[in-house]
Structure formats: structure tokens, C-alpha cells
Amino acid sequence: MMGGEPQPMQFGPAGPLKGQAAVPGDKSISHRVLMLSAMAVGRSRIEGLSPGSDVHSTAAALRAMGARVDRRDGAWEVDGLGTGGLLQPRRALDMGNSGTSTRLLMGLIASHPVTATFVGDESLCRRPMDRVIAPLARLGADIVAGPGGRLPITLRGMAGAVGRDFRLTVASAQVKSALLLAGLNASGITRVIEPVPTRDHSERMLKAFGARIDVAIGEDGERLISLAGETALEPVHVKVPADPSSAAFLIVAALIVPGSEVRIERVGVNPMRTGLFEMLSAMGADLSFENAREMSAEPVADIVVRHAPLQGVDVPPRIVPAMIDEFPIFFIAAAFARGESRAHGLAELRVKESDRITAMARGLRAIGGRVEESDDGLVIGGSGGDPLPGGAVIASDLDHRIAMSFAVAGLHCRQPLTVDDMTPVQTSFPGFAAALRGFAAG
Structure with missing residues (x-):
């Protein structure tokens, strides 16, 4: 059970993300x-x-x-x-x-x-x-x-x-x-x-x-x-293949920070888990899937991602089950895209580790994003690739995916933002902050 004092952490503008990493097992x-x-x-x-x-x-x-x-x-x-x-x-x-x-x-x-x-x-x-x-x-x-x-x-x-x-x-x-x-x-x-x-x-x-x-x-x-x-x-x-839900945070970080290019090894690419990759590709993401193979009855590949301008997109209902855990970081990608992105049919997100619809809407507004919240989704107006103002303190709501999503957002804000507690990240991706900063250090 998580306990102890909260661990706030600041994330600010970063240079291009470079390098190679293995994320935790699925x-x-x-x-x-x-x-x-x-x-x-x-x-x-x-x-x-x-x-x-x-x-x-x-x-x-x-x-x-x-x-x-x-x-x-x-x-x-x-x-x-x-x-x-x-x-x-x-x-x-x-x-x-x-x-x-x-x-x-x-x-x-x-x-x-x-x-x-x-x-x-x-x-x-x-x-x-x-x-x-x-x-x-x-x-x-x-x-x-x-x-x-x-x-x-x-x-x-x-x-x-x-x-x-x-x-x-x-x-x-x-x-x-x-x-x-x-x-x-x-x-x-x-x-x-x-x-x-x-x-x-x-x-x-x-x-x-x-x-x-x-x-x-x-x-x-x-x-x-x-x-x-x-x-x-x-x-x-x-x-066990590397977790695509964990890899998603590093992938979106590289997509939104200009000049970035990263490689993530042996990521699970089970077709029922790749909804985010499909939507990022529809937004114009530069993703390459290399060395495709099978590992213990699961398909895996090494993913190479390069910074690319993103275009807003509507998420079709058929995709929702294949990316239900990745919507928080998808919302971050959408916040830096050109035009609007829409996602509905996400009532399930209100009963995750936090109410992820409200938590993401609140956090994005705090750093200067444009968001409309509905009962079962969000409409996000993108920045066109420009940095957002940042400078806010983000409530993680004891939710690892909220914490990691805004850590990524902070890399492309004008002013650093603070995530109020990074302790929940230990539930899925111990060492996440170090991995992110290691990429930023080249």
C-alpha cells in the first residue's frame, strides 16, 4: 500500500529527447x-x-x-x-x-x-x-x-x-x-x-x-x-514483453519535443493494445515498428519514434477498448496538435484510479490548454505544436497515469509545471522520471 509523504516533482522545457530504453514488463x-x-x-x-x-x-x-x-x-x-x-x-x-x-x-x-x-x-x-x-x-x-x-x-x-x-x-x-x-x-x-x-x-x-x-x-x-x-x-x-502503456509516455514525449528521436525495445504490440499507436499514426506521428517477432505467445517490436507535427483527430468508438489505459497521454498529444481532437464513450475513465476525464481536463486548463468536458469524454483544442504556458501545480489524484502524463506535458511548456505527487508512478513504472530525464540529457 502506498504511503508516506507526497513526492512533488518539477518538469520543465527540455531539449530534444535522444536515446534507447527498455520500459518495464507489461x-x-x-x-x-x-x-x-x-x-x-x-x-x-x-x-x-x-x-x-x-x-x-x-x-x-x-x-x-x-x-x-x-x-x-x-x-x-x-x-x-x-x-x-x-x-x-x-x-x-x-x-x-x-x-x-x-x-x-x-x-x-x-x-x-x-x-x-x-x-x-x-x-x-x-x-x-x-x-x-x-x-x-x-x-x-x-x-x-x-x-x-x-x-x-x-x-x-x-x-x-x-x-x-x-x-x-x-x-x-x-x-x-x-x-x-x-x-x-x-x-x-x-x-x-x-x-x-x-x-x-x-x-x-x-x-x-x-x-x-x-x-x-x-x-x-x-x-x-x-x-x-x-x-x-x-x-x-x-x-514478458515491455508494456505498451508505459512506452506510450516516452513515445508521446518524443513526438511533442522538437528534434527528438528515441527507440524503445521489445514493446508488446498485441492488436488489442495498439489503439493509441493507431490514433497517433492517424495524427501524423512518425512511428516505425522494427524487428517484429513473437515473445511468449505475444507479438512484440522495437519502436522508433521521431518528433513530428500532429493533427487533431476524432477517436472512433471501435478504438476505445484498445486504448482505454492510454487516453491520459493521448490527451497530452492532442493538446499539442493542430486543430481539435474529440474522444467520447469514455465513461469507464471516471472509475479508474481517479476520475481521469475530470483530472485531465482540470490539469490541461491549468497549464493553458483548451478543453471541453462532457459526461463521457473531452474535446481538446491543440496548440498547433507550440509550447503551452505551464507553470501550474498538477494534482495527480493518486493516479500514476495522470502523474506521468503531465510530467510529459511539462517538457514542452514555457514554464516548468509541478506534479504534486509522483509516488503513484511506482505502481507501474519505477524509474520513469529518471528515464525521461535520461532521454532529455541525450
Whole structure:
């Protein structure tokens, strides 16, 4: 759980960003590979696991339920318990700031005869969990939540759970993944019907571990995901790709600072995660994807990005699920583009680590940007590539992506801005400020 004094940090005008960097391992994949390793029979080895505190929350919870999770020789090793092998934790599971840890672990535990209480930090306790509580209750889990479906939550898993069909009512990879994880220890078939495709890391990882999973596309474009329960999972050796959501901050920094050229290695380019790259390209970004290859069932590439003038763009609704985590940094790119950019259908952003729509609108106005806020999105008037005035103190709202987005914005402002607390960045990208400044130093 994050604590201690806030760590304000100033970010100001920078010269061209130059150099090469490797960003942390993909956070979404890291959570999933840890949980599946704990369900396998034998020892799995994981290279490139995200060093963020969110992933450490997942690892700590798995240890508390009997799995051995250790760091050795620059990698992580997990001795799995086998499907159905989770043990009763002796104390509450502290999820820190990690909504992903909470929702996915609730799914994993739901089909085990285990009772667990989930607690977290101030930010996590503001986030509603109803979207995962309701389907897991249908599976038979007994769940008692705080007001509004928030933490603390006590979940009593069901022994002898039976797979069922679930139709997702919202586009959520976390809900889908929670149901598939619950299905691992349920008899029969768990089927998730996904009207709008979301990131498929869980499906790819389940297949890599030997799960009996099938993905079909219906006539109307729906994804039909079927998982056979009570299957023994095999241990694996996984190399986690670099996180495209983390790479996005360095990419946009290079795009908006004149004269910049940077290279970021082994970035995950899963088609369901590349919405931001697609929109930046539509804005005129100079992006090259080199050395394309596959790493542990995931496509990766090295990304070379050069400064380029950007043009405002309307984000089509079909793109939203593929860039839901990248909208804060997209808004920064839009603020320095020519013309207006519009994005709607983003109500999900109001229940992230912060209300990201309001937080971004407030921060952009504070540094001189032109923004119109609606219930589900923003319209941003760009500067035409010119620096913004800057000079403000930005409230991060305990949100790592808000903090990193305005750190990037500060590099192309006339006056330095201050992010009031960079501590939340530890959840996903430890060393972010040093990486950004290392680029600026050439």
C-alpha cells in the first residue's frame, strides 16, 4: 500500500529527447502469468516481470495462499499449487493500488473453498467492484462488499463450482479474465460471450499453460470464449514483453519535443493494445515498428519514434477498448496538435484510479490548454505544436497515469509545471522520471 509523504516533482522545457530504453514488463501480462503459474503443477520461470508495486501486490497475495514466489538470478520463479490448490490466507490481502489484482484474484478465489478479505489504499477503496461481484455471485461465490460495491470486500469461494455462460454487459478485460480464472476450478465449461473485443492476454496465457480454451467469432462479430475446467496446467518459461502503456509516455514525449528521436525495445504490440499507436499514426506521428517477432505467445517490436507535427483527430468508438489505459497521454498529444481532437464513450475513465476525464481536463486548463468536458469524454483544442504556458501545480489524484502524463506535458511548456505527487508512478513504472530525464540529457 502506498504511503508516506507526497513526492512533488518539477518538469520543465527540455531539449530534444535522444536515446534507447527498455520500459518495464507489461503489467497486464505480469498479473496473469503470476496467477496461472500459481495454478500450474511445477515450477514456472518468468523473465521481465513488471517491477511495479501493483504486480508485487499480486505476488504477495499468492504467497499468502500457499504459492512460492521468489526472485532468483534476475527472474521470478513460481512453484505452483495446482488447480484448486489455493490455501486459506491468514490475514487480509492488501491490494495496495491495484484494481487488476483485486478483480482477477476475486475470480481466482471464487471457485476455491477459501475465504479472503481484500483491502487497499485510499484510491483503490474508491473504485467500484460491482461489475465483477455480480457475475462471480452467479457462479456461487458469497461476497460482502462495502458501500457502493467498494473495498473492503470479503469473498467466500464456492467448493464444487460449475461452469456457466456469461455475457459481458460492459467491455472489460478484467471481468472476462476474472470469470475465466474462476472457471479453471469449476467443473464443465465456462463460456464468456464478449460483444466488444477486449485485450486477450488471458486467452493467450491460458493456452500457453495448457488450458483447454477455444475462441470463436460469431456471425455478429461476438467473441465466444470457452474454457474447460479442472484441467491441470503446465509450468512455463515466460518472457514478458515491455508494456505498451508505459512506452506510450516516452513515445508521446518524443513526438511533442522538437528534434527528438528515441527507440524503445521489445514493446508488446498485441492488436488489442495498439489503439493509441493507431490514433497517433492517424495524427501524423512518425512511428516505425522494427524487428517484429513473437515473445511468449505475444507479438512484440522495437519502436522508433521521431518528433513530428500532429493533427487533431476524432477517436472512433471501435478504438476505445484498445486504448482505454492510454487516453491520459493521448490527451497530452492532442493538446499539442493542430486543430481539435474529440474522444467520447469514455465513461469507464471516471472509475479508474481517479476520475481521469475530470483530472485531465482540470490539469490541461491549468497549464493553458483548451478543453471541453462532457459526461463521457473531452474535446481538446491543440496548440498547433507550440509550447503551452505551464507553470501550474498538477494534482495527480493518486493516479500514476495522470502523474506521468503531465510530467510529459511539462517538457514542452514555457514554464516548468509541478506534479504534486509522483509516488503513484511506482505502481507501474519505477524509474520513469529518471528515464525521461535520461532521454532529455541525450
